[in-house]
Amino acid sequence: MADAPSENRRRWMGLLARSPARAAELAAEAGLDAPHTLLRHPEIGSVMVRGRVGATGGAFNLGEMTVTRCSLRLASGAVGHGYVQGRHREGARAAALIDALMQTPEAPRVEAGVLARLRAEEAACRARRAGKAAATKVEFFTMTRGENA
Amino acid sequence: MYVAVKGGERAIENAHDWLAEERRGDRDVAELTVAQIREQLALAVNRVMAEGSLYDPDLAALAIKQARGDLIEAVFLIRAYRTTLPRFGYTAPVDTGAMRCDRRISATYKDLPGGQVLGPTFDYTHRLIDFKLAADGQAPEVRPAREGAAEPVPHVTGFLNAEGLIETAGDDGDAPGDLTREPLELPADRALRLQALARADEGFTLGMAYSTQRGYGRTHAFVGELRIGAVAVEMEVPELGFSIEIGEVVLTECETVNQFKGSKTEPPQFTRGYGLVFGQSERKAISMSLVDRALRWEELGEDDTGAPAQDAEFVLYHGDNIQATGFLEHIKLPHYVDFQSELELIRKLRREAVEAVPEAAE
Known part of the structure; x- marks a missing residue:
């Protein structure tokens, strides 16, 4: 379904979705901006998150989560979409802007200024957590019951 | 059945002001921030998200603050907020x-x-x-076993x-209700x-x-x-x-x-x-x-x-605490008309009982 460029795009959109507040901060820090028209003003809504019966079976509706979305078009014609977790109008707008700029010659600057940093921060945070989980890994030994074996 | 009543606006307003004051508690004690609730009462936040059926830790923390720690009241606030949101769609089942x-x-x-x-x-x-938690102790830091992706x-x-x-x-591929x-x-x-x-x-x-x-x-x-x-x-x-x-x-x-x-x-x-x-x-x-x-x-x-x-x-x-709370707590709302008819009924029954056995009344 997804060809290579859209696979990359999927990755950066997912990254932005997970940390919209930080994405907006880094975009401001990197001075990212470009004239654009909002196709869809930042809008807060929900999505219904689904699980699977018994982890592998049919789908069921688990509960909703909040999501904010935004779409815009740059003067160059590039259209950017942001779908981010939580209620983050600024974050959704930043995500849409970054998504649009990544389709222009600005891409390397956006990649270095925002995406690479986000990715590194996320990886470090995940590794810390994984390390802490690993520190709680146990070996249980079964004791013999009732007998002096 | 409960009935509409008029009046009491001033009393209601004062009650709500007092509620806000009690929620704040002693002003010599620092006020809780939403971030503190989210970070330090995380399991309460999780419960409110689960039963409110909306994943949003900041919102659940705010609801807990507003509800003075009454988690079912907080769930109620989340459920009410949820109904105001446009639904963007359904996700793929999580893996x-x-x-x-x-x-x-x-x-x-x-x-x-x-x-x-x-x-x-x-x-x-x-x-x-x-x-030690009541004193100003620092939480211990966990020493990670290793760094690396899980x-x-x-x-x-x-x-x-x-x-x-x-x-x-197995997955039958049907869209769930x-x-x-x-x-x-x-x-x-x-x-x-x-x-x-x-x-x-x-x-x-x-x-x-x-x-x-x-x-x-x-x-x-x-x-x-x-x-x-x-x-x-x-x-x-x-x-x-x-x-x-x-x-x-x-x-x-x-x-x-x-x-x-x-x-x-x-x-x-x-x-x-x-x-x-x-x-x-x-x-x-x-x-x-x-x-x-x-x-x-x-x-x-x-x-x-x-x-x-x-x-x-x-x-x-019977498992939904918002449905249950709604029906349970509605009995404290004005039921004056219902109760008036019950009063009349019991008076009538007692009158009849007394008339049927006149010696009991003597």
């Missing part, structure tokens, strides 16, 4: 097999691929009040599946039951699950696996034409392994119960999987023992 686990334990296998990972658990604590850990039921010892859960769109009707299929249980009151679900352990619809459950961690949430976005991750949620998943059934065509096999809940909510997830399993008696050809936990109508229609 809990790819969970980045903070915790993952099995009561059925001591050695299992991926290992037993305790995570930040109350298990094995002494349940003694820790007075590897996905396989589901325990997968091992049993490989041997054919446990029933499999959604009780936020259509009111719950019976009989409810398993997908609907799981949705109802995922948002049901933890205390109610726990009581139901406990009753099965004590013999009311016994299912002989082992915790095959309990895992807590973050999973990606993916959704197809129409304007893109492909699916993207729109965030990640922390979930608690419990899979029970229960006693077998067999039939003329199938040899005995372990059966399964399933629990999946927003946040770190393991008491709720274990309870949910026990109740899920008990409700499957008919499908698995078991006897109806008349146990409450086997009664889908009883479980599903």
Whole structure:
């Protein structure tokens, strides 16, 4: 379904979705901006998150989560979409802007200024957590019951 | 039936002002921030997200602050807010097999691929009040075992599946019913039951699950696996034409392994119960999987023992604490007209009783 460029795009959109507040901060820090028209003003809504019966079976509706979305078009014609977790109008707008700029010659600057940093921060945070989980890994030994074996 | 009444605006306004003042408490004590609640009362936040059926830690923390710590009131606020949101769509089912686990334990296998990972658990604590927390103590830092990406850990039921010892859960591809769109009707299929249980009151679900352990619809459950961690949430976005991750949620998943059934065509096999809940909510997830399993008696050809936990109508229609609170608390609202007719009725009955036995009155 997804060809290579859209696979990359999927990755950066997912990254932005997970940390919209930080994405907006880094975009401001990197001075990212470009004239654009909002196709869809930042809008807060929900999505219904689904699980699977018994982890592998049919789908069921688990509960909703909040999501904010935004779409815009740059003067160059590039259209950017942001779908981010939580209620983050600024974050959704930043995500849409970054998504649009990544389709222009600005891409390397956006990649270095925002995406690479986000990715590194996320990886470090995940590794810390994984390390802490690993520190709680146990070996249980079964004791013999009732007998002096 | 309660009735509309007029008046009392001034009293109501004053009551609400007083509520706000009491919520703030002693002004010599620092005010709680929403971030403090989110970070330091995280399990309360998780419970409000699960029963409010909306994953948003900041919002749940705010609701807890507004509700003065009354978690059912906070759930009520979340449910009410939820109805104001436009629904953007349904996600793809989350892949809990790819969970980045903070915790993952099995009561059925001591050695299992991926290992037993305790995570930040109350298990094995002494349940003694820790007075150091009342002082200004610094929390200890965990020394990570290593730095590196967590590897996905396989589901325990997968091992049993490989041997054919446990029933499999296959995907029929049907779109599940959604009780936020259509009111719950019976009989409810398993997908609907799981949705109802995922948002049901933890205390109610726990009581139901406990009753099965004590013999009311016994299912002989082992915790095959309990895992807590973050999973990606993916959704197809129409304007893109492909699916993207729109965030990640922390979930608690419990899979029970229960006693077998067999039939003329199938040899005995372990059966399964399933629990999946927003946040770190393991008491709720274990309870949910026990109740899920008990409700499957008919499908698995078991006897109806008349146990409450086997009664889908009883479980599903009484587990929602917002519905229950709404109906329960409405009896404190003005019922003056109803009560007036009751007064008249009892006076009449007493008059008749006295007239029928005149000597009793003397």
